[in-house]
Amino acid sequence: MGDKFSLKGRVAVVTGGARGCGMAFAQGLAEAGASVALLDMLDPVISISDLSAQYGVTFRYYKTDVTSLESLRSSFDAIKTDFEGKLDILCATAGVNKNVHFLDTTEDDFNKLFDVNARGVYFTAQLAAKAMIENKTKVGSIILVASIASHMAIRSQRSSAYCGTKGAVRAMVPGIAAEMNAFGIRVNSISPGYVRTEMTAPFPDLIESWKDEIMNGRVAEPDDIKGCAVFLASDASRYVTGADYRVDGGVTMW
Template identity: 55%
Template sequence: MSKFSLQGRTALVTGGARGCGLAFARGLAEAGANIAIFDVIPPDEAFASIEKDCSVRTAYYKLVALTILFYTIANPRRVDVSSEESLQAGFKQFQSDFNNALDICVPCAGINRHLPFLEFTYKDHQDLLSINVLGLYFTAQLAAKQMIANGTKHGSIVLVASMASHIAVRSQLCSAYCGTKGAVRSMCPAIAKELAQYNIRVNSVSPGYVRTEMTASFPHLLEGWKSEAMNGRIAEPEDIMGACVFLASDASAYMTGQDIIVDGGVTRW
């Protein structure tokens, strides 16, 4: 079990204020990693307990316009992954605060739009691309540069894709979302190939239906989602957490360029 330990390592999670991102942050901290999160909203109250419960260091960075201000919990800095300037400023401050330490990055920030294909606008699609694809890509790039600079021997980037990158989601109108998550899954092996020489592994995790603030917008679809899963329920964020910790740890040391689907069997029947 020592291979699952992240003791002494530092992790960055975007979109870590709530939902799957918060669960990933909690799981990594429980395994021993110090945690920093980037988000555009204040973190859930559960984030405040991670530092004490897990005996690790935590920090939260949040964006107001493009002005970066640091908080621990009481005093956050804000980071918007869709803004190149904000993302770079967030990394600069994070590097300073954590002495350039970084071993694990989980770009989890993402959005969805429930709109018919024939009604999607350029603006709608650009919003998804700017966060789900460009924000994720450049978060991974900046994280990789920081890992290379600090010479980590345990570099792991866990991209957050989706079940929607494997199938058409029958109950939702999310063609653009499926496309952005397909981009995430497709870029994973290519990035992994380039970063292997630096001892940085790159994998992705593809969650299925998860009970989060994003899916809370579709309460009328919940029963249908349950029926699509082999085990008859939708996931809680904690159900996805284990795959992230596994990919971040030395337990998956021989895995790179791979995708793990955690969907209750939806894509398999």
């Protein structure tokens, strides 16, 4: 069974991979043997050389704006060169949020959230799928990162537009999965719950308030969520497509 979780020899792209959940997913994929291309506007919190040395695989970083097709295409072109045309896995994690009341949400707020969280995810997935088809991978896996916000209201934040963006991500998965099935590419999503990251760590009171909402009474660490990405990227999930996995400590069931 262990070999079914191995990603040795595979190449993964992780957007939003410089920190937080994206970095956790990247580390999980690397632990399983995949080489990883990190795409982000921010510099990685762990150096590329340290990541490569720690996991014994190739890591590369590409400064990328997922709202720009030109930037995305440039990064995928560079990945094609650097990894000799190979691409097997996408984990589209890049996303932003803004704590703003529904009645105060501006058009700029709305557009920014949808540009990054929905449009950026969609076209990142499209470019990854084209690269997988071009290199004829037999193990293609596209993982889109949605959120518990696609299943429920976030009581501790004013985030109706954000919920809409993550709902869009989750809703697009079955359609993309159906259209990619002919190419042997599986498409699924992960909906993480409350996670302690570099973005949330400066708000200890908020993190503390989340605990009462979670069935198992604790906020996730990034290490808690990366196993789901490894499962969906690997042969262990070869019969799984079009699905959403909630990794949320039971918050959506509570």
